[in-house]
Amino acid sequence: MKNIEIDDDLYHHIVSNTQSIGENASSILRRLLNLDEKAHQTISLSESADKEPKEEPLDDEITTSEANAIEEFDNSSESVFNFINKEELAMQRGAVGRFLLILAALYRAHPRQFKVVTEICGRDRLYFANSEAELAASGSSTKPKQIPESPFWVLTNSNTTRKKMMLTKAATSLGYNHSDVEKIRELL
Amino acid sequence: MKNIEIDDDLYHHIVSNTQSIGENASSILRRLLNLDEKAHQTISLSESADKEPKEEPLDDEITTSEANAIEEFDNSSESVFNFINKEELAMQRGAVGRFLLILAALYRAHPRQFKVVTEICGRDRLYFANSEAELAASGSSTKPKQIPESPFWVLTNSNTTRKKMMLTKAATSLGYNHSDVEKIRELL
DNA sequence: GATTCGATCGGAGGGATAGTTA
DNA sequence: TCTAACTATCCCTCCGATCGAA
Numbered sequence: 001m002k003n004i005e006i007d008d009d010l011y012h013h014i015v016s017n018t019q020s021i022g023e024n025a026s027s028i029l030r031r032l033l034n035l036d037e038k039a040h041q042t043i044s045l046s047e048s049a050d051k052e053p054k055e056e057p058l059d060d061e062i063t064t065s066e067a068n069a070i071e072e073f074d075n076s077s078e079s080v081f082n083f084i085n086k087e088e089l090a091m092q093r094g095a096v097g098r099f100l101l102i103l104a105a106l107y108r109a110h111p112r113q114f115k116v117v118t119e120i121c122g123r124d125r126l127y128f129a130n131s132e133a134e135l136a137a138s139g140s141s142t143k144p145k146q147i148p149e150s151p152f153w154v155l156t157n158s159n160t161t162r163k164k165m166m167l168t169k170a171a172t173s174l175g176y177n178h179s180d181v182e183k184i185r186e187l188l
Numbered sequence: 189m190k191n192i193e194i195d196d197d198l199y200h201h202i203v204s205n206t207q208s209i210g211e212n213a214s215s216i217l218r219r220l221l222n223l224d225e226k227a228h229q230t231i232s233l234s235e236s237a238d239k240e241p242k243e244e245p246l247d248d249e250i251t252t253s254e255a256n257a258i259e260e261f262d263n264s265s266e267s268v269f270n271f272i273n274k275e276e277l278a279m280q281r282g283a284v285g286r287f288l289l290i291l292a293a294l295y296r297a298h299p300r301q302f303k304v305v306t307e308i309c310g311r312d313r314l315y316f317a318n319s320e321a322e323l324a325a326s327g328s329s330t331k332p333k334q335i336p337e338s339p340f341w342v343l344t345n346s347n348t349t350r351k352k353m354m355l356t357k358a359a360t361s362l363g364y365n366h367s368d369v370e371k372i373r374e375l376l
Numbered sequence: 377g378a379t380t381c382g383a384t385c386g387g388a389g390g391g392a393t394a395g396t397t398a
Numbered sequence: 399t400c401t402a403a404c405t406a407t408c409c410c411t412c413c414g415a416t417c418g419a420a
Protein backbone atom coordinates (compact mmCIF):
# COMPACT_ATOMS: atom_id res chain seq x y z
CA MET A 1 0.00 0.00 0.00
CA LYS A 2 1.17 3.46 -0.84
CA ASN A 3 -0.19 6.88 -0.18
CA ILE A 4 -0.33 9.45 -2.90
CA GLU A 5 -1.50 13.01 -2.86
CA ILE A 6 -3.82 14.23 -5.56
CA ASP A 7 -5.79 17.34 -6.44
CA ASP A 8 -9.32 17.73 -5.24
CA ASP A 9 -10.89 17.57 -8.64
CA LEU A 10 -9.15 14.30 -9.36
CA TYR A 11 -10.28 12.99 -6.03
CA HIS A 12 -13.87 13.87 -6.81
CA HIS A 13 -13.61 12.37 -10.20
CA ILE A 14 -12.49 9.10 -8.69
CA VAL A 15 -15.11 9.13 -5.97
CA SER A 16 -17.82 9.79 -8.47
CA ASN A 17 -16.94 6.59 -10.20
CA THR A 18 -17.52 4.43 -7.19
CA GLN A 19 -19.61 1.48 -8.15
CA SER A 20 -20.18 -0.26 -4.88
CA ILE A 21 -20.47 0.77 -1.27
CA GLY A 22 -17.11 0.78 0.39
CA GLU A 23 -15.20 0.35 -2.86
CA ASN A 24 -11.63 1.45 -2.37
CA ALA A 25 -9.52 3.76 -4.45
CA SER A 26 -7.47 0.98 -5.99
CA SER A 27 -10.49 -0.80 -7.25
CA ILE A 28 -11.98 2.31 -8.80
CA LEU A 29 -8.70 3.30 -10.37
CA ARG A 30 -8.18 -0.12 -11.84
CA ARG A 31 -11.51 0.15 -13.53
CA LEU A 32 -10.86 3.63 -14.80
CA LEU A 33 -7.45 2.68 -16.08
CA ASN A 34 -8.59 -0.54 -17.66
CA LEU A 35 -6.16 -2.47 -15.54
CA ASP A 36 -6.60 -5.64 -13.63
CA GLU A 37 -9.01 -8.34 -14.60
CA LYS A 38 -7.39 -11.22 -16.30
CA ALA A 39 -6.72 -9.14 -19.30
CA HIS A 40 -9.42 -8.63 -21.84
CA GLN A 41 -9.86 -11.05 -24.61
CA THR A 42 -9.35 -8.64 -27.40
CA ILE A 43 -11.36 -10.09 -30.20
CA SER A 44 -12.95 -13.41 -29.78
CA LEU A 45 -11.75 -15.68 -32.48
CA SER A 46 -15.27 -16.85 -32.98
CA GLU A 47 -14.65 -15.64 -36.48
CA SER A 48 -12.50 -18.47 -37.61
CA ALA A 49 -15.31 -20.89 -37.02
CA ASP A 50 -17.67 -19.81 -39.75
CA LYS A 51 -15.18 -18.81 -42.37
CA GLU A 52 -13.65 -21.09 -44.88
CA PRO A 53 -16.15 -21.44 -47.59
CA LYS A 54 -12.88 -20.97 -49.38
CA GLU A 55 -13.95 -22.88 -52.39
CA GLU A 56 -11.73 -24.08 -55.07
CA PRO A 57 -13.26 -23.64 -58.46
CA LEU A 58 -12.23 -27.09 -59.52
CA ASP A 59 -11.61 -27.48 -63.16
CA ASP A 60 -14.12 -29.95 -64.32
CA GLU A 61 -15.36 -29.51 -67.83
CA ILE A 62 -18.82 -28.13 -67.72
CA THR A 63 -19.34 -28.09 -71.42
CA THR A 64 -19.53 -31.84 -71.63
CA SER A 65 -23.13 -32.65 -71.04
CA GLU A 66 -26.55 -31.54 -70.14
CA ALA A 67 -26.51 -33.67 -67.07
CA ASN A 68 -23.61 -31.70 -66.01
CA ALA A 69 -25.53 -28.52 -66.38
CA ILE A 70 -28.13 -29.74 -63.97
CA GLU A 71 -25.75 -31.20 -61.53
CA GLU A 72 -24.12 -27.85 -61.54
CA PHE A 73 -26.71 -26.76 -59.11
CA ASP A 74 -25.00 -28.51 -56.29
CA ASN A 75 -26.71 -25.94 -54.14
CA SER A 76 -29.77 -26.57 -56.18
CA SER A 77 -32.09 -25.59 -53.42
CA GLU A 78 -30.22 -22.34 -53.05
CA SER A 79 -31.01 -19.24 -54.96
CA VAL A 80 -29.24 -15.90 -54.81
CA PHE A 81 -32.21 -14.54 -53.02
CA ASN A 82 -31.33 -16.56 -49.95
CA PHE A 83 -28.02 -14.81 -49.78
CA ILE A 84 -29.15 -11.27 -50.36
CA ASN A 85 -29.41 -9.04 -47.36
CA LYS A 86 -31.49 -6.05 -48.35
CA GLU A 87 -30.34 -4.06 -45.38
CA GLU A 88 -26.76 -4.49 -46.30
CA LEU A 89 -27.48 -3.61 -49.88
CA ALA A 90 -29.30 -0.47 -48.93
CA MET A 91 -26.42 0.62 -46.83
CA GLN A 92 -23.92 0.76 -49.67
CA ARG A 93 -22.66 4.13 -50.72
CA GLY A 94 -22.70 3.53 -54.41
CA ALA A 95 -23.39 1.06 -57.15
CA VAL A 96 -20.04 -0.64 -56.78
CA GLY A 97 -20.83 -1.79 -53.26
CA ARG A 98 -24.17 -3.22 -54.29
CA PHE A 99 -22.67 -4.78 -57.37
CA LEU A 100 -20.10 -6.67 -55.30
CA LEU A 101 -22.67 -7.77 -52.75
CA ILE A 102 -24.95 -9.18 -55.41
CA LEU A 103 -22.11 -11.00 -57.09
CA ALA A 104 -21.00 -12.37 -53.74
CA ALA A 105 -24.50 -13.74 -53.23
CA LEU A 106 -24.47 -15.32 -56.66
CA TYR A 107 -21.17 -16.91 -55.86
CA ARG A 108 -22.35 -18.30 -52.56
CA ALA A 109 -25.40 -19.76 -54.15
CA HIS A 110 -23.43 -21.35 -56.97
CA PRO A 111 -19.81 -21.69 -56.02
CA ARG A 112 -19.07 -24.52 -58.40
CA GLN A 113 -20.60 -23.21 -61.55
CA PHE A 114 -19.66 -19.64 -60.92
CA LYS A 115 -16.67 -19.97 -63.16
CA VAL A 116 -18.91 -19.65 -66.19
CA VAL A 117 -19.07 -15.92 -65.61
CA THR A 118 -15.50 -15.90 -66.67
CA GLU A 119 -16.75 -16.04 -70.22
CA ILE A 120 -18.53 -12.74 -69.93
CA CYS A 121 -16.41 -10.01 -71.39
CA GLY A 122 -16.36 -6.90 -73.51
CA ARG A 123 -14.65 -6.15 -76.79
CA ASP A 124 -11.24 -6.30 -75.24
CA ARG A 125 -11.64 -6.12 -71.53
CA LEU A 126 -12.28 -9.12 -69.35
CA TYR A 127 -15.12 -8.63 -66.92
CA PHE A 128 -14.53 -11.52 -64.54
CA ALA A 129 -11.36 -13.43 -63.73
CA ASN A 130 -9.57 -15.36 -61.03
CA SER A 131 -7.03 -12.71 -60.37
CA GLU A 132 -6.63 -9.01 -60.17
CA ALA A 133 -3.75 -9.16 -62.62
CA GLU A 134 -5.76 -10.71 -65.41
CA LEU A 135 -8.34 -7.97 -65.27
CA ALA A 136 -5.78 -5.24 -64.92
CA ALA A 137 -3.94 -6.56 -67.95
CA SER A 138 -7.01 -6.50 -70.15
CA GLY A 139 -7.43 -2.74 -70.20
CA SER A 140 -6.44 0.46 -68.53
CA SER A 141 -7.92 1.62 -65.26
CA THR A 142 -10.16 -1.39 -65.05
CA LYS A 143 -10.33 -1.01 -61.28
CA PRO A 144 -10.56 -4.71 -60.45
CA LYS A 145 -12.25 -5.62 -57.18
CA GLN A 146 -12.47 -8.98 -55.51
CA ILE A 147 -15.94 -10.44 -55.16
CA PRO A 148 -16.21 -10.78 -51.37
CA GLU A 149 -15.64 -14.25 -49.97
CA SER A 150 -14.79 -15.63 -53.35
CA PRO A 151 -11.74 -16.29 -55.47
CA PHE A 152 -13.13 -14.16 -58.31
CA TRP A 153 -12.52 -10.60 -59.38
CA VAL A 154 -14.67 -8.19 -61.37
CA LEU A 155 -13.97 -5.17 -63.44
CA THR A 156 -15.45 -2.13 -61.82
CA ASN A 157 -14.71 0.75 -64.13
CA SER A 158 -17.92 1.00 -66.05
CA ASN A 159 -21.13 2.91 -65.89
CA THR A 160 -24.10 1.58 -64.02
CA THR A 161 -25.82 0.44 -67.17
CA ARG A 162 -22.97 -1.83 -67.97
CA LYS A 163 -22.80 -3.14 -64.44
CA LYS A 164 -26.43 -4.11 -64.74
CA MET A 165 -25.66 -5.82 -67.99
CA MET A 166 -22.89 -7.78 -66.33
CA LEU A 167 -25.30 -8.91 -63.64
CA THR A 168 -27.84 -9.87 -66.21
CA LYS A 169 -25.36 -11.96 -68.12
CA ALA A 170 -23.99 -13.55 -64.99
CA ALA A 171 -27.40 -14.49 -63.67
CA THR A 172 -28.45 -15.81 -67.03
CA SER A 173 -25.31 -17.92 -67.32
CA LEU A 174 -26.10 -19.39 -63.96
CA GLY A 175 -29.49 -20.50 -65.14
CA TYR A 176 -31.91 -17.92 -63.80
CA ASN A 177 -35.04 -17.29 -65.80
CA HIS A 178 -36.01 -13.91 -67.12
CA SER A 179 -38.15 -12.84 -64.26
CA ASP A 180 -35.50 -13.71 -61.70
CA VAL A 181 -32.82 -12.07 -63.76
CA GLU A 182 -34.95 -8.99 -63.80
CA LYS A 183 -35.26 -9.05 -60.01
CA ILE A 184 -31.54 -9.42 -59.66
CA ARG A 185 -30.66 -6.55 -61.95
CA GLU A 186 -33.13 -4.40 -60.09
CA LEU A 187 -31.19 -4.89 -56.91
CA LEU A 188 -28.38 -2.76 -58.25
CA MET B 189 -5.30 18.20 -1.98
CA LYS B 190 -6.35 14.82 -0.77
CA ASN B 191 -4.50 11.72 0.20
CA ILE B 192 -5.56 8.35 -1.03
CA GLU B 193 -4.17 4.94 -0.37
CA ILE B 194 -3.57 2.63 -3.28
CA ASP B 195 -2.09 -0.79 -3.92
CA ASP B 196 1.56 -1.12 -4.78
CA ASP B 197 0.97 -2.34 -8.26
CA LEU B 198 -1.18 0.65 -9.04
CA TYR B 199 1.44 2.90 -7.57
CA HIS B 200 4.05 1.43 -9.81
CA HIS B 201 1.81 1.67 -12.80
CA ILE B 202 1.39 5.36 -12.16
CA VAL B 203 5.06 5.98 -11.46
CA SER B 204 6.02 4.21 -14.61
CA ASN B 205 3.98 6.68 -16.56
CA THR B 206 5.89 9.69 -15.37
CA GLN B 207 6.80 11.86 -18.30
CA SER B 208 8.88 14.56 -16.75
CA ILE B 209 11.18 14.86 -13.79
CA GLY B 210 9.28 15.80 -10.69
CA GLU B 211 5.88 15.26 -12.26
CA ASN B 212 3.31 14.77 -9.54
CA ALA B 213 0.66 12.10 -9.20
CA SER B 214 -2.18 14.38 -10.23
CA SER B 215 -0.55 15.27 -13.47
CA ILE B 216 0.19 11.67 -14.36
CA LEU B 217 -3.29 10.55 -13.44
CA ARG B 218 -4.89 13.28 -15.47
CA ARG B 219 -3.00 12.10 -18.48
CA LEU B 220 -3.87 8.47 -17.89
CA LEU B 221 -7.50 9.31 -17.37
CA ASN B 222 -7.66 11.62 -20.36
CA LEU B 223 -8.72 14.51 -18.20
CA ASP B 224 -7.96 18.05 -19.20
CA GLU B 225 -4.87 19.47 -17.61
CA LYS B 226 -6.65 22.16 -15.74
CA ALA B 227 -10.29 22.56 -14.98
CA HIS B 228 -12.61 19.87 -16.14
CA GLN B 229 -14.17 19.01 -19.40
CA THR B 230 -15.90 21.83 -21.12
CA ILE B 231 -19.32 20.38 -20.87
CA SER B 232 -19.48 18.30 -17.80
CA LEU B 233 -20.82 20.40 -15.04
CA SER B 234 -18.58 19.17 -12.33
CA GLU B 235 -20.59 17.38 -9.78
CA SER B 236 -19.90 17.52 -6.15
CA ALA B 237 -18.76 14.31 -4.64
CA ASP B 238 -21.93 12.46 -5.41
CA LYS B 239 -21.67 9.12 -6.93
CA GLU B 240 -23.72 7.27 -9.45
CA PRO B 241 -24.85 8.26 -12.88
CA LYS B 242 -24.75 11.93 -12.08
CA GLU B 243 -25.94 13.72 -15.12
CA GLU B 244 -28.20 16.66 -15.15
CA PRO B 245 -31.25 17.44 -17.25
CA LEU B 246 -31.07 20.88 -18.75
CA ASP B 247 -34.31 22.25 -20.07
CA ASP B 248 -36.48 19.25 -20.10
CA GLU B 249 -40.17 19.52 -19.77
CA ILE B 250 -40.77 16.35 -17.96
CA THR B 251 -44.21 16.28 -16.57
CA THR B 252 -43.31 14.48 -13.40
CA SER B 253 -40.92 16.33 -11.24
CA GLU B 254 -39.55 13.36 -9.42
CA ALA B 255 -38.92 11.59 -12.65
CA ASN B 256 -36.38 14.18 -13.42
CA ALA B 257 -33.41 12.73 -11.69
CA ILE B 258 -34.03 9.13 -12.50
CA GLU B 259 -35.72 9.72 -15.74
CA GLU B 260 -32.50 10.97 -17.19
CA PHE B 261 -31.78 7.43 -17.79
CA ASP B 262 -35.07 6.91 -19.46
CA ASN B 263 -33.46 3.94 -21.05
CA SER B 264 -31.62 3.36 -17.84
CA SER B 265 -31.08 -0.25 -18.58
CA GLU B 266 -29.83 0.64 -22.02
CA SER B 267 -26.27 1.35 -22.83
CA VAL B 268 -24.82 2.25 -26.19
CA PHE B 269 -23.36 -1.17 -26.34
CA ASN B 270 -26.80 -2.62 -26.82
CA PHE B 271 -27.20 -0.58 -29.96
CA ILE B 272 -23.85 -1.16 -31.52
CA ASN B 273 -23.66 -3.64 -34.31
CA LYS B 274 -20.02 -4.55 -34.79
CA GLU B 275 -20.69 -6.02 -38.19
CA GLU B 276 -22.23 -2.85 -39.41
CA LEU B 277 -19.42 -0.81 -37.95
CA ALA B 278 -16.78 -2.94 -39.59
CA MET B 279 -18.46 -2.54 -42.90
CA GLN B 280 -18.10 1.22 -43.04
CA ARG B 281 -15.72 2.63 -45.57
CA GLY B 282 -14.24 5.31 -43.43
CA ALA B 283 -14.28 6.97 -40.07
CA VAL B 284 -17.28 9.12 -40.91
CA GLY B 285 -19.54 6.12 -41.30
CA ARG B 286 -18.46 4.64 -38.00
CA PHE B 287 -18.71 8.00 -36.32
CA LEU B 288 -22.32 8.39 -37.37
CA LEU B 289 -23.20 4.85 -36.39
CA ILE B 290 -21.75 5.26 -32.92
CA LEU B 291 -23.54 8.55 -32.43
CA ALA B 292 -26.76 6.98 -33.62
CA ALA B 293 -26.32 4.28 -31.00
CA LEU B 294 -25.71 6.88 -28.32
CA TYR B 295 -28.83 8.68 -29.40
CA ARG B 296 -30.95 5.57 -29.32
CA ALA B 297 -29.70 4.69 -25.87
CA HIS B 298 -30.30 8.18 -24.53
CA PRO B 299 -32.76 10.02 -26.72
CA ARG B 300 -33.92 12.43 -24.07
CA GLN B 301 -30.62 13.54 -22.65
CA PHE B 302 -28.88 13.52 -25.93
CA LYS B 303 -29.38 17.22 -26.28
CA VAL B 304 -26.55 17.85 -23.87
CA VAL B 305 -24.13 17.12 -26.67
CA THR B 306 -25.28 20.35 -28.14
CA GLU B 307 -22.95 22.06 -25.71
CA ILE B 308 -19.92 20.42 -27.17
CA CYS B 309 -18.22 22.78 -29.54
CA GLY B 310 -14.95 24.15 -30.77
CA ARG B 311 -13.61 27.67 -30.69
CA ASP B 312 -16.12 28.90 -33.19
CA ARG B 313 -17.68 25.91 -34.86
CA LEU B 314 -20.62 24.08 -33.38
CA TYR B 315 -20.13 20.33 -33.32
CA PHE B 316 -23.71 19.21 -32.73
CA ALA B 317 -27.00 20.91 -33.51
CA ASN B 318 -30.60 20.33 -34.40
CA SER B 319 -30.25 21.42 -37.96
CA GLU B 320 -27.91 21.35 -40.84
CA ALA B 321 -28.13 25.10 -41.16
CA GLU B 322 -26.86 25.81 -37.68
CA LEU B 323 -23.74 23.78 -38.25
CA ALA B 324 -23.19 25.14 -41.72
CA ALA B 325 -23.45 28.65 -40.38
CA SER B 326 -20.82 28.13 -37.71
CA GLY B 327 -17.92 27.67 -40.10
CA SER B 328 -17.01 26.93 -43.65
CA SER B 329 -17.14 23.51 -45.19
CA THR B 330 -18.32 21.99 -41.96
CA LYS B 331 -19.89 19.10 -43.88
CA PRO B 332 -22.83 18.56 -41.55
CA LYS B 333 -24.35 15.10 -41.53
CA GLN B 334 -27.51 13.96 -39.82
CA ILE B 335 -27.07 11.39 -37.08
CA PRO B 336 -29.11 8.49 -38.44
CA GLU B 337 -32.56 8.07 -36.96
CA SER B 338 -32.24 11.19 -34.92
CA PRO B 339 -33.07 14.88 -35.15
CA PHE B 340 -29.45 15.83 -34.54
CA TRP B 341 -26.65 16.80 -36.88
CA VAL B 342 -22.89 16.62 -36.45
CA LEU B 343 -20.02 18.41 -37.99
CA THR B 344 -17.99 16.05 -40.04
CA ASN B 345 -15.10 18.06 -41.38
CA SER B 346 -12.44 17.19 -38.88
CA ASN B 347 -9.61 14.76 -38.54
CA THR B 348 -10.08 11.45 -36.85
CA THR B 349 -8.47 12.62 -33.66
CA ARG B 350 -11.06 15.29 -33.26
CA LYS B 351 -13.88 12.92 -34.09
CA LYS B 352 -12.65 10.70 -31.30
CA MET B 353 -12.58 13.67 -29.02
CA MET B 354 -16.15 14.48 -29.92
CA LEU B 355 -17.18 10.94 -29.10
CA THR B 356 -15.32 11.09 -25.84
CA LYS B 357 -17.00 14.30 -24.82
CA ALA B 358 -20.40 13.11 -25.92
CA ALA B 359 -20.14 9.84 -24.03
CA THR B 360 -18.82 11.61 -20.98
CA SER B 361 -21.68 14.10 -21.08
CA LEU B 362 -24.08 11.23 -21.19
CA GLY B 363 -22.66 9.79 -18.02
CA TYR B 364 -20.37 7.02 -19.13
CA ASN B 365 -17.39 6.32 -16.99
CA HIS B 366 -13.90 6.41 -18.32
CA SER B 367 -13.54 2.80 -19.09
CA ASP B 368 -16.74 2.79 -21.13
CA VAL B 369 -15.80 6.03 -22.79
CA GLU B 370 -12.58 4.40 -23.75
CA LYS B 371 -14.39 1.46 -25.28
CA ILE B 372 -16.62 3.79 -27.22
CA ARG B 373 -13.81 5.88 -28.62
CA GLU B 374 -12.04 2.71 -29.63
CA LEU B 375 -14.98 1.79 -31.83
CA LEU B 376 -14.11 4.59 -34.20
C1' DG C 377 -25.07 5.45 -89.75
C1' DA C 378 -26.00 2.98 -85.74
C1' DT C 379 -24.47 0.69 -81.93
C1' DT C 380 -21.43 -1.15 -78.46
C1' DC C 381 -17.42 -0.58 -75.61
C1' DG C 382 -13.59 1.79 -73.19
C1' DA C 383 -11.43 4.80 -70.06
C1' DT C 384 -10.96 9.64 -69.23
C1' DC C 385 -12.03 13.00 -66.32
C1' DG C 386 -15.20 15.80 -63.34
C1' DG C 387 -17.37 15.34 -58.88
C1' DA C 388 -17.98 13.86 -54.15
C1' DG C 389 -16.34 12.26 -49.94
C1' DG C 390 -12.83 11.71 -46.46
C1' DG C 391 -9.50 13.28 -43.42
C1' DA C 392 -4.33 14.69 -42.69
C1' DT C 393 -2.07 18.57 -41.97
C1' DA C 394 -0.75 23.35 -42.89
C1' DG C 395 -2.05 27.48 -41.26
C1' DT C 396 -4.57 30.53 -38.01
C1' DT C 397 -6.10 32.29 -33.70
C1' DA C 398 -6.50 32.79 -28.96
C1' DT D 399 6.92 35.59 -28.46
C1' DC D 400 5.63 30.75 -27.88
C1' DT D 401 2.32 27.23 -27.65
C1' DA D 402 -1.88 24.72 -27.72
C1' DA D 403 -6.14 24.39 -29.79
C1' DC D 404 -8.92 24.75 -33.65
C1' DT D 405 -10.13 25.48 -38.49
C1' DA D 406 -10.74 24.51 -43.25
C1' DT D 407 -7.91 23.95 -47.21
C1' DC D 408 -6.34 20.73 -50.14
C1' DC D 409 -4.82 16.21 -51.65
C1' DC D 410 -6.20 11.58 -52.30
C1' DT D 411 -9.31 7.92 -53.39
C1' DC D 412 -13.46 6.28 -55.14
C1' DC D 413 -17.33 6.62 -58.48
C1' DG D 414 -19.43 6.43 -62.73
C1' DA D 415 -21.46 9.53 -66.53
C1' DT D 416 -20.00 11.00 -70.72
C1' DC D 417 -18.03 11.07 -74.93
C1' DG D 418 -14.57 9.37 -78.16
C1' DA D 419 -13.17 5.07 -80.39
C1' DA D 420 -14.08 0.84 -82.71
